[in-house]
Amino acid sequence: MIRVSDLTKQFTLETGQVLVAVDHVSFQVPAGEVYGLLGSNGAGKTTTLRMLLGLLQPTSGWAEVQGFRSSESPNEVKRRVGLVSAMAGVYQYQTVREVLEYFGDLYGLAPQQIAQQITTLSADFEMVPLLDRQCAQLSTGQKQRLNLVRALLHAPPVVLLDEPTLGLDIRGSRIIYDFVDRLRMEGKAVIICTHHLDDAERLCTRFGLMDGGRLIREGTLAELQEALGADHLVEMFLKLADRGADSDLAGTAAGGNTAQS
Numbered sequence: 001m002i003r004v005s006d007l008t009k010q011f012t013l014e015t016g017q018v019l020v021a022v023d024h025v026s027f028q029v030p031a032g033e034v035y036g037l038l039g040s041n042g043a044g045k046t047t048t049l050r051m052l053l054g055l056l057q058p059t060s061g062w063a064e065v066q067g068f069r070s071s072e073s074p075n076e077v078k079r080r081v082g083l084v085s086a087m088a089g090v091y092q093y094q095t096v097r098e099v100l101e102y103f104g105d106l107y108g109l110a111p112q113q114i115a116q117q118i119t120t121l122s123a124d125f126e127m128v129p130l131l132d133r134q135c136a137q138l139s140t141g142q143k144q145r146l147n148l149v150r151a152l153l154h155a156p157p158v159v160l161l162d163e164p165t166l167g168l169d170i171r172g173s174r175i176i177y178d179f180v181d182r183l184r185m186e187g188k189a190v191i192i193c194t195h196h197l198d199d200a201e202r203l204c205t206r207f208g209l210m211d212g213g214r215l216i217r218e219g220t221l222a223e224l225q226e227a228l229g230a231d232h233l234v235e236m237f238l239k240l241a242d243r244g245a246d247s248d249l250a251g252t253a254a255g256g257n258t259a260q261s
Helices: 045-053 074-079 096-106 111-124 140-152 170-185 197-203 221-228 233-253
Strands: 002-012 018-029 034-038 060-065 081-085 158-162 189-194 206-211 214-219
Touching (some): 002 045, 018 034, 018 045, 018 060, 018 189, 034 045, 034 170, 045 074, 081 140, 111 140, 140 170, 158 170, 170 197, 206 233, 214 233, 221 233
Parallel strands (some): 018 214, 034 206, 158 189
Antiparallel strands (some): 002 060, 206 214
């Protein structure tokens, strides 16, 4: 469903220095899997998603969704992807229904399809009483539910979630948990980008650990636990960070450069 191969993105700074934001990243996500692309801020997660969506051109490598390359057929990729981001805003002076009708039209759905999807999804996400309320009157959790419904209007086979629980309380986070469970049961391919590792353990079936733009470990929680000798993702990242620091110190002492582990 999702394939990423040697994906690399470099930026040239005003100083002339080259910043490698994503460094030869490769992974695959089949239907029915929830893949956690995890790392601290600046690890390269969001840049990877932007290249996968076709919003950024890669320096090298490629990404594809259902056989369509993001760099060659970005519109075909966008038709197959639903994006949920904590940074996504809503139109404050439109009603919930108006926002959904607007995005349904952007997705190319017929008016009858839009009406049917709004009816079905608003019931599923307990938003029927909110449909004719202005978005400015919604709580943070209600706005996030609107983002979830908006992402599913065109029934995409792939869903990308970028920091989906950011700023949400316990009830709001629970909505995200139930949403991801639903996606998995429907056989969608899901990528979750987050640095909230406790949420990732609850949500994901497999993980890719990113640091410094590189995918440094990949596997199920059980596979990572065995490989790294740690029970939880937080401990795993700390161990990998310590190994990287030790490697850097060794390279400095030897007067040479060392690659990231």
